[in-house]
Amino acid sequence: MRWTNTLIPTIKEVPADAEIPSHQLMLRAGLIRQLMAGAYTYLPLGWRAIQKAAQIVREEMDAAGAAELHMPALQPLGLFERTQRKEAFGSVLIQFNVPRGNRLIPMALGPTHEEVVTDLISHCISSYKQLPLTVYQIQTKFRNEERPRFGVLRTSEFLMKDAYSFSSSVEQLDEIYDRMYRAYCRIFARCGLKYLPVEAESGPIGGDASHEFMIPADNGEDSIVYCEASGYAANMERADTGRKTPEIKTSPNAAALEKKATPEATSIEQVSKFLGCEPSQMIKTLIYLADGEPVAVLIRGDHEANEGKIRRALEATSVELADEKTIQQVTSAPTGFAGPVGIKCKIIADHDIPLIENAITGANAADMHLLNVNVGRDYQLDTTYDLRNAEAGDPCPKSGEPLSIVHGIEVGHVFKLGTKYTEALDANFLDEKEKRHPIIMGCYGIGVNRIVAGLAETRHDEKGLIWPLSIAPYEVLVIPLNTNEEEVMQTAERYYSELKAAGVDVLFDDRNARAGVKFNDADLIGIPYRIVIGGKGLKNGEIETKWRTAENAEMIALDAGIAPILEALEAKKQEEYQAANVPA
């Protein structure tokens, strides 16, 4: 492609609205332009990078035995009503009525395709002999983000690869899940990303039912609990800590229980300020309804309760914060003054709770808190649980080494779905004994544009982007230094056409611009291999080549033609593939 025939609007200054590197660089390098909050145009360079990523995704999905198809983005709203996801999605689901004659048809723009694909499969599959089956598509998804942000990382319209597997047994599902998991590792490695498979929520199937694939990045939205020593990685909802139940006994330093008025101080922050104490000295008493039964959950004041852990500890199917009325019944006080002492319901506590000497808690009376509360003397615990979010420094559940919290960009998610959608939409199969069962599903998503944004976010220097060869919009950039010199232009044209004929993705900077402009743009858009043709070199019978990542250029002889360039590209591809550590 000739530079003058395409659209690469590079920007010298940093756009005011962009804060994070990927957003700034993608704008500056002419990859994207914003249409409105949460909706971006991909310009030729950006779109080519996306297509490269999509192609890698296709190759690996096909190799993993999945079949590509294409489903409508326009979907009947009724499907979402049948799976109850109209409510679950809420304002995220973009919906509207479309006039058809004198009727209005309620529709939605697909935020994902579980409903559509399950509906499809329910009509096509009826026997266990047709299973397992995995299908996928690469398609634009629509989710109304209440607050789009971070440029192209969080938008209301984005390109997603979504795959769905259908199987007749959990064993079949497990096998497909492992295959998808490996395909994902290969995809992200081939794209040149440093990625982390992270344990995520366990679904209805239980066990290792879900992994998120994260790119570690300071500007990532998600928090990952990570242990360098053991490789343990889990998201905040899921992460266990290696803490154990401590000895539960009254502290020898226990001071006399004291009741203190704390008018209108209901939050940890307010009370700690009012009493001049640290939040870590306080016990937060949260009243939950576990399958309808009230339970008091004790968490240290400076910690975050984790509902998933609470649900598992109680062996409940549903857990939600109790309503005002329940709290009033259990604590004899309005919300904000609950405490373990004398509370009228079951109590469970986090591991850290018995360790707090002379704690401060609600007094189960309006506008009152208790000081010097101690376990054993003032309230009783048989055991303790891991009920809070992991924090940096907590022991790793595998190695016992301190955990760290790293931020990440979610680029992929694999999930054992189970039969939620197949039951709701009547997608069944007949087994060998003519018994009907709902098909068992898995779903597997990749944010294709996040692959590109993730690379921009993590691979750049002060001059601009640094693409790996596998995703680079063009592999080679040919720069004739002075377009007025006939010999320079003829030579450059020759290299351009020969490289193109050899199947290399080559961009030809045929602009009549100064060298500085071309070099700076070259660094900004980050094409991996640069070939410079100038008068001085030609006099010596040489042209200059330089890798974007290299410090210095190398001269190669004109006589050699494009052969050394093709060799260098091939060697670099091998080198990148080796370095990426692509699993088998």
Added chain:
RNA sequence: CGGGACGUAGCGCAGCCUGGUAGCGCGCUACACUGGGGGUGUAGAGGUCGCAGGUUCAAAUCCUGUCGUCCCGACCA
């Protein structure tokens, strides 16, 4: 949806407090010189100051409303 900031030429910004002919840099157009890291000169083009209403002889500037964009938080199958 709560909190904060900002809307002036394609981009980055000044002017606003204290109302009185809309400016700077980059980019763009033409010509000339120049030609290995955003070059120089000359001459130009381009703006209903986000939008609406109000105050005033007079509004980019003051007031009210509204729309948009960004950031923090809530939310995110």
